[in-house]
Amino acid sequence: MAAEAAKVSRKEFVSDQDVRWCPGCGDYSILANVQRVMPDLGVPRENVVFVSGIGCSSRFPYYMNTYGFHTIHGRAPAFATGIKACRPELSVWIVTGDGDGLSIGGNHLLHTIRRNVDTQILLFNNKIYGLTKGQYSPTSNLGIRTKSTPQGSIDHPIDPIGFALGCGATFVARTIDVDAKHMQEVLTRAHEHKGTAFVEILQNCPVFNDGVWDELQDRKTRADASLVLEQGQPLVFGSPGSLRGIVLENGIPSVIELGDDEDPASRGVMVHDERAPSASYAGVLATLQRPDFPLPVGVFRAVEKPTYEAMLQAQVDRAIAERGRGDLQALLNSGDTWQI
Amino acid sequence: MTANQTQKTKPSELVESVAIRFAGDSGDGMQLTGTKFTDETALAGNDLSTFPDFPAEIRAPAGTLAGVSGFQIHFSSHDIHTPADRPDVLIAFNPAALRANVEDVRPGGMVIINIDAFNQKSLVRAGYQDDPLPELRERFKLVEIPFTTLNREALQGLGLSAREVDRCKNFFALGLLCWLYGRPMAATERWLGSKFKGDVLEGNLRTLRAGHAFGETTELFPASFVVPSAKIESGTYRNITGNQALAWGIVAAGVQMERDVFLGAYPITPASDVLHEVARFRHFGVKTFQAEDEIAAASSTIGAAFAGQLAVTVSSGPGFVLKQEALGLAVMVELPLVAINVQRAGPSTGSPTKTEQGDLLAVLFGRHSMSSLPILAASTPGDCFHTVLEAFRIAVRYMTPVIVLSDGYLANSAEPWKIPDVASLERAPVRFAEPMADGEFKPYARDPETLARPWAIPGTPGLEHRIGGLTKQDITGNVSYAAPNHGRMNELRKQKIEGIADALPPVEVDGPDSGRLLVVGWGGTKGSITAAVEAAREEGLEVSQIHLRHLNPFPSNLGEVLRRFEKVLLPELSDGHLALLLRARYLVDVQSYSKVEGQPFKVAELVDAIRKLHAA
Known part of the structure; x- marks a missing residue:
């Protein structure tokens, strides 16, 4: 069986449907990377379910040759909760976007994360509404001019990572559409995590918000614009000759310059710990935003908590163990009855 | 010490049926008192019907009209269908309860008041300018009993606080009523024993028995009453409310269809009790999920259906409309699930604890575009059980969401229910x-x-x-x-x-197959309509009756049945939703009789409507 599973190829996860995203859309690379990691996760194809809401990202399930459910706007996490609650053995993936997940569906995202339902939530963040043709989204930058904000957006944006941490997420990560290797590592980690794994994927919309992640996508600027999180490693970014580190004083992060041969620890640079029991450290990381700081990518937080579906199943199992499987006739006859 | 059954020393009078209303503050325990009296009445073998009527506020300010909670029980030595239009007996625990209810009492009926609660201040709080008692003595058999004092005397020497003592007084009244109508008290005593212990148990038992003994010795009641047991179909019976029957129907579906159940719901009056009740049955493999909102409740339910579970969601009007987009998806993806709407008076928040049938058009047409789905309506508390079972069978057989309509009246009303033999229920294993x-x-x-x-x-x-x-x-x-x-x-x-x-089974006409007048009904009005039709027949009117469970699609022979009658009357607790549908669908001149007051029909008003149309 194991040998057979190993032979499963990426192609088997590709459905026969034509992909209909715009040319150059970041969704193509995300789809390719998800299809690439699937064979290595060791889950039989029939046990994989992709659930989505509405929006460009939410077309995703149609292109996966697994079970898939394209639902209604913003509600995918609630559908997924019903699926996972009933069938804990299934591998359930939620695909959403910044509008679907954080605007109309913000409530469901919050509660699914809070309950720690064992699902993978992939939030494609392109900071714009695509399928409705270019309105600003809850992650759009303040002042952005779109069809619905001709004078500029006056909404303060929300940061998906900070949101997930605030909901009590047990696994939070960020990756980027163009970095295949990094994304595959993050997706694999997300799948391995027991509980809600929240992954923000920075994704470019070439039609309505082109270039919004340019400095993170461009190899020339990426080293300075991003901070790659690695467990046990100091928070150092930049290139030799211009290395910098993140230090924390009185709870406030700042950037210091480092010499190439300097030991970051001796300068007080923070060491990454995704397993920190308190979420406050990850919360500080989430505040690191462009342009004052590099944008962290990688796993912010990975801790264990009981999952919703496991606790629910345990209640059922315990009730049956203690009381025996329910007897309908006995139930109907329970309490006060009388004969006529 | 065992309960000493005192030798009956007073005479007893035979009566065929009685309706009693308990009324007091929301915190006075009226619903509990009524429920316990109902249990004892059922065990005494009477047919019965109840109507709890309480405010949405949990504890409105004490002594005000807003806080009055009532529970009416009608019991009889013959078959009855409603909680009765007017109570024969009112027990009022304070002036507000008296003022809110006394005009409903049958002229010449008995009004028992807790005279301890009547003073200048409480009369003013209830809105009385003058002492109402002299005038009421003229019109009713007014019985003034110092319940508070008698209860305190009965509980002297127990280690209960003054507040705890006073909280027991409803059981003094219950004991008295049990004496007055020859009810046993064993079931209540058992229930108390399972619920309380120590001094609280002792206090409740003591005051219950003291109330009983008071009836026997007081000169206020020259006689007690006997309501002989009813002649109903033989079998094993229990009391059941509509919400309990819905919950048990959900559990039964899992057993009869051999697949575990998932219930996704969000708390809302008057549907929450279904969630509470189903949540007790984890040992049937049932999973309940209290969702973050109505939309998530519906969505998780559809997810569960996709995953292969027997899936159900339950709500009431304002919550149900939030589920409509999700139900449209369920229509599109053709997945089986049951969505229950325990209707309440609206629009908007409306009157959460009051009943209505105003959601029929909303559940039929409230989703955008063409999204037809089956709709079933339960007609009695016990019928809720069988309606849910049928809804699940239709859902799975036809791969469709199915809507079940109940209402606030069915939800909380109790009736004796012949317990079905599980072996006789249809088995329909999921494939x-x-x-x-x-x-x-x-x-x-x-x-x-x-x-x-x-x-x-x-x-x-x-x-x-x-x-x-x-x-x-x-x-x-x-x-x-x-x-x-x-x-x-x-x-x-x-x-x-x-x-x-x-x-679907064809519609069966009760009464002549054709003729002058057909009364059509659906849902929770069955009791009132049946009682009214029976009363009209006793007056010599020729009246036939049908009552619909299937509202979409209609039974195949419905149009043909309607056309066999000269007149068709359709009483509805809405502005005529089904009447509109029948007129449109069958081109029959259906006359709507509508009432939208948050209350069930009174039998008398329906008899009146029947008389008028019959004569027209």
């Missing part, structure tokens, strides 16, 4: 699509008889497929925007729902 080794799975290939698509659940090798809200190609289920295909899929879904009528 999923089988795994496929090769070949292409067709998620929208249909069963030629039912037009249902296969239920192919995750975990089944070879059946991997994608569904969603976008228009689907016939057979393959792939996304398709082709115009003829869109029309065809709409037509197929419509035909599928209409085809359910072929399997």
Whole structure:
């Protein structure tokens, strides 16, 4: 069986449907990377379910040759909760976007994360509404001019990572559409995590918000614009000759310059710990935003908590163990009855 | 010490039926007192019907009209259908309860008041300018009993606080009423024993028995009453409320269809009790999920159906409309689930604890575009059980969401219910699509008889497929925007729902098959309408009656039945939703009799409506 599973190829996860995203859309690379990691996760194809809401990202399930459910706007996490609650053995993936997940569906995202339902939530963040043709989204930058904000957006944006941490997420990560290797590592980690794994994927919309992640996508600027999180490693970014580190004083992060041969620890640079029991450290990381700081990518937080579906199943199992499987006739006859 | 059954020393009078209303502050325990009296009445073998009527506020300011909670029970030595239009006896625990209820009491009826609660201040708080008692003595048999004092005397010497002592006084009244109508008290004593212990148990038992003994010794009551047991079909009976029956029907569906149940719900009056009750049955394999909102409740339920569970969601009007978009998806993806709407008075928040039948058109047409689905309505508390079971069978057989309508009156009313023999209930084990080794799975290939698509659940090798809200190609289920295909899929879904009528039992007419007047009803008004029809027949009027459970599709012979009568009367607790549908569908001149006051029909007003139309 194991040998057979190993032979499963990426192609088997590709459905026969034509992909209909715009040319150059970041969704193509995300789809390719998800299809690439699937064979290595060791889950039989029939046990994989992709659930989505509405929006460009939410077309995703149609292109996966697994079970898939394209639902209604913003509600995918609630559908997924019903699926996972009933069938804990299934591998359930939620695909959403910044509008679907954080605007109309913000409530469901919050509660699914809070309950720690064992699902993978992939939030494609392109900071714009695509399928409705270019309105600003809850992650759009303040002042952005779109069809619905001709004078500029006056909404303060929300940061998906900070949101997930605030909901009590047990696994939070960020990756980027163009970095295949990094994304595959993050997706694999997300799948391995027991509980809600929240992954923000920075994704470019070439039609309505082109270039919004340019400095993170461009190899020339990426080293300075991003901070790659690695467990046990100091928070150092930049290139030799211009290395910098993140230090924390009185709870406030700042950037210091480092010499190439300097030991970051001796300068007080923070060491990454995704397993920190308190979420406050990850919360500080989430505040690191462009342009004052590099944008962290990688796993912010990975801790264990009981999952919703496991606790629910345990209640059922315990009730049956203690009381025996329910007897309908006995139930109907329970309490006060009388004969006529 | 065992309860000493005192020798009956007072005479007893035979009465056929009695209606009693308990009324007091929301915190006075009126619902509990009424429920316990109901249990004892059932055990005494009477037919009965109850009507709890309470405010939405948990504890409105004490002594005000806003805080009055009432519980009416009608019991009889013959078959009865309603909690009675007017109580024969009112027990009022304070002036507000008296003022809110006394005008409902039958002229010459008995009004028992807690005279301890009557003073200048409480009379003013209830809105009385003058002492109402002298005038009431003229019109009613007014019995003034110092319940508070008698209860305190009975509980002297117990280690209870003054507040705890006073909280027991409803059981003094219960003991008295049990004496007055010859009810046993053993079930109440058992219940107290299971609920309380120590001094609280002792206090409640003592005051209950003291109330009973007071009846026997006081000169206020020269005689007690005997209501002989009713002659009803033999069998084992229990009391059941509509919400309890819905919950048990949900649990029963899991057993009869051999598949575990998932209930997703969000708390809302008057439907929450269904969630509470089902949550007790984890040992039946039932999973309940209290969702973050109504939309998530519906969505998680559809997710559960996709995963292969017997899925159900329950709500009431304002919550139910929030589920409509999700239900539209369930229509589109053709997944089986049951959505229950325990209707309440609206629009908007309306009167959460009051009843109405105002959601029929909303559940039929409230989703956008063409999204027909089956609708069933329960007609009595016990019928809620069988209606839910049938709804699940239809859902799975035809792969469709099914709506069940109950209402606030059925939800909380109790009636004696003949306990079904489980072996006699239909078994309908769920069958999923089988795994496929090769070949292409067709998620929208249909069963030629039912037009249902296969239920192919995750975990089944070879059946991997994608569904969603976008228009689907016939057979393959792939996304398709082709115009003829869109029309065809709409037509197929419509035909599928209409085809359910072929399997429904034909409408059966109670009374003559044709003639002068047919009274049509649906849902929770069955008791009132049946009682009114019986009363009209006693007056010599020729009246026939039908009561519909299936509101979409209608039974195949409905139009033909309607056309056999000269006049058709349709009482509804709405502004005539079903009347509108029947007129449109069958071109029959249906006369709507509508009432939208948050209260059930009174029998008298329906008899009046029958008389008028009969004579017209």
